Amino acid sequence: MMGDRRIDQAALFYEFSLERHVPADHMLRSIDRFVDLEGVRAHLAPFYSLIGRPSIDPELLIRMLIVGYCFGIRSERRLCDEVHLNLAYRWFCRLGLDGDVPDHSTFSKNRHGRFRESDLLRHLFETVVDRCMREGLVGGEGFAADASLIKADANRQRCVPGAAGLPPEAASRAINEYLAVLDDAAFGGATPVVPKFISPADPASRWTGADKGPAYFAYSTNYLIDLDHAVIVDVEATTAVRQAEVGAVRTMIERVAERHDLQPARIAADTAYGSAEMLDWLVNKQQIAPHIPVIDKSGRDDGTFARSDFTYDPAADTYRCPAGKTLKRNRRAFRTPRPNAPPDDTYRYRASKADCDACTLKSRCSPNTPARKVTRSIYEGARDIAREIAKTDAYVTSRRERKKVEMLFAHLKRILKLDRLRLRGPQGARDEFHLAATAQNLRKLAKLIPPPVPATA
Template structure:
């Protein structure tokens, strides 16, 4: 007998529990163990009025944002729709079946107001770092640092040449933030070089052609990670230039030392962080071993002797050329002593002209000049230390471990779908990077510490 569809009849009473309908192995159920928002209200209390109508619960908004960034839901409008329909999202946000989901405009209002004024999203990220440390996922021995370009939310044709500057009639929140960070070493003050073009909708975004793709406007997200389990211990938003990324590295190391008391033994990075000044800062000021390739400019492509062919004599403070002659800071005495240090922090060692004129190796050494010159950085000791480390087996291990930070960037763009910013201005980039890094740490803990082991413990 063919069955017939039964007509649904509304029951008078329902016995329904969200707890029973969220799978035990659901990602949000595992993440929920590590979300501690107990201090959130006290942190925000100074930013709320004591009178008036009660506001939307800030913990609800933060939990919804965690859902959005953990599950790759980029739009806040779509996030509200998903939380309204998805039982697991409702369970994580502590909403019952009849719980009202806030309007998407509530997020914008709070983000531009209380959340940024109180630096709440920074506190949320640091909460995940503290929890990772409590779970034993942060060793504190070896760190890695790197930066990745994230496209800015701008219309590339609405721009002006960089040497013209912004027109006086351009206004907006992103423009005000751009003017505020003109002297910041992580943004406008990072380099005296003018950008080729300036976007009118987000002037702080940098016009860059650093990838194989066509040039685009971007910000850089900078990660400092612990190498034990690839936990992100700090994150910083900067403009997309090398000098700003080195500045971010210093800020992050200082911040974790002050905030968490972590002093890494070694730092792993690529050659972009191998400048003499940065290596000296790591070695001399922080006591950190630089597992970093040295940023070299002494190479020659004409076949002549390079600086590496000259031997430095520490006791005499001079270089010895392949012919045995010495190159000194100065070959004559001055009535007023001179330091011999250039503005770029380098010292020039010069050979005597009559030594080079009769030298048989002059065509291989200095064919186009009467005497050879060799430059040496005032931070050459730190550079030599980095070169010595690069010959060890530990350096090979560090080079392999550095891929962990690159994998985090791939996860950020492919899984969390943060390959393009949705918010504008330095504050918008900072908010998105904090939330994304917090989501990655939460997902990391959920993956490493399974529910079964915690239940057994």
Template sequence: MMGPRQEAQAALFYEFSLEAHVPQDHLLRSIDRHLDLSSIRGHLADFYSHTGRPSIDPELLIRMLLAGYCFGIRSERRLCEEVHLNLAYRWFCRLELSDSIPDHSTFSKNRHGRFRESDLLRHVFEMTVARCIEEGLVGGQGFAADASLIVADVQKQNSSNPESWEERTVKPEDAPRAVREYLDVLDDAAFGAASETTPKFTAHADPASQWTAARKGPAFFAYSDNYLIDTDHGVIVDVDASRSIRQAEVGAMRKMIDRTEDRFGLKPDWVAADTAYGSSENLVWLTLKRKILPFIPVIDHSKRKDGTWSRSDFTWDADNDRYICPEGKELHHTRRNYSDPSRHKPKPGRRQYRSLKLDCQRCLSKPKCCPNTATRSINREEYEIVRDFARLCTASEFNPTAQRRRKKVEMLFAHLKCILGLGRLRLRGPCGVQDEFTLAATAQNLRKLAKLKPMVPAIG
């Protein structure tokens, strides 16, 4: 038969324990096991006044932010509602049922103030990396670098082209916060100084964002989220925000490699990346300055598309400073004889090697080599020897393994957008974007720790 109607009756006393109501296999339990925020009060001590009303515990704010990013809750209003209702979130944030939830405005107040001034979010991120190292998840032998486009919080309609910039001139003190932040980083290699090219459009609300059509579709404003990961378990060892152009992304990779060695003493034996990082300048920096093997495809525009011989079909003779064509003819930079041998030594810079006109006229393979010119010429870059070394690395037996491990960083970006919901930014300006990227990377490392080093439930 049908049972009695269930009616809620208020009780005078409740015996309730948050600890008992959070499942032992809940993700937040494993994350909490690896999260130690006891040092942040000391880190922020100089940024609080010794007088006045007591402030909200900064550890509570950080725990709430981390819980939100771990579960894809980036709206601070919604985060406060979820923490108010969800028992697991309350347990993770050390809140009892009777404790009140901070107002959402508290997050922006602290983010624009003491959190940013003290670089607290970077401090928390580095603590998670140190925990991953302590748990043996970071080998330090091989790193991978990549960047992913994240849509900025601006619209095309709220932008202008260079011709109309002067019409919108405003005083720096009257500009929005994101505009002032952009003015502060104009000389930064990751933003204003990344390229001398004038952007086609500039967003009024967030001028540091880049107008780009890199996805081969409609153009949009975006930032680049740069990751440097250890390829053993895909742990993010560093994260950085930059404009969405190749020069800025390459500069971010160098910055992260240097910072990782400075913070944790980690210097990789090799680095894997895609062709965007294969410029001569970057390969020279990796191989000659940092002594790191580059498993990076070289940016090479010498390959011909009309079926004639490319530069790779010619043999380089370093001892005699010459190229030898497939027919055995020589291409020299100069054929003059100097009384002073030092004048014949190769000089730095790009060099051009040419064949003899007589050799090319008599050659039966001229239609395959230089059908439209009298002689064949080949340009050799200043650091072509470094580019050749990078080609040897990508042709080695280990390269397939390095490229397979490099895909872990692409998987992290897919997880970032699909699981954590960071397909579009909420904050504006270089500082706000860096805060979002840092929190997301911290959440991904914590989830990685929880997955690979889970909490073992107590038996009995």
């Protein structure tokens, strides 16, 4: 039979438990176990006045931001609406049923003020990394590094030629931040090359066509991950050029060693990080084994002998050609001693013209020059070590494990919806990248660390 019509009749009293209405398997329950914000108030205390009207609880703002980045809610206006309506979000933010959700403008005010002045989001990220270490998710033996392009909040149709520079009447917070980082190795100082186009809305973003499609303005998010469980141990925002991305890896390795006392034995990365200077820094200054392909442009496609066909003798500091002749750096004594390091960081070894003239292999060695010349980088020793590592089984394993960082970037863009920045300027990029990396580590903790089993009666 048909049931009775339900009439909406307000009751005088309600008994409602917010705790009971949040499912036991909800992801926020697992994440909440690892969110430790006890130090947030102490960290921010110097940036609040001792008098005046009480402010919004900063812990509430941080919890709301964690919810937004864990569930891909990019808009702060929408985040406030979702927290207002969703019971699980209210439970996680400690709002109860009748707690007031702060206005969306509160986030902007605090972000541009005390959050950035205190570097709170970096502090929050490092706190989560420390928790991952205490839970045993960070081995510290092997790291991987890579960068991914994230579109900036800049219209590619509204740009000016890079050679023309910014118009003198242009003024904004993003432009002021750009001018402040012109000498920063991660942004303006990364390369002297003038970009093809500049965005007046976000001049620190870089015009790039690295994706082989239509060019756009972008930043690079750089990850340094531990290979055991793909925990992000450091993150850095840079402009979208290779020099800045390579420099970011150095910054992250040094920072992780200083703040977390982590010194890996090996690091895996792609060919973009295989420059001679980078390999030398890893091998000789950090004592880290580079599981990285070497950038080598010494091969030839005209059928003549390549540099690999010449044998280097480190004791005599000479090369020996396929015909058995010797190539030397200096074939005569100079009155003025030559500097040990050449200006372009490249040594040149030359064969004797008499040896080359009488050689039967000259047509395959130096058909267009009187004598053969071979160049060698001053960092060639580190490059040779990297080449030897590339022949080992451990290198093959590292190349396979390196894909974990690519999976994190895919998760960042597809699940957390961070394929385009919402904030502008270098500081905006740092804020978003720190929050996204924090959310990824929290989700990793929730997935890998099971909840405690309740004790039976």
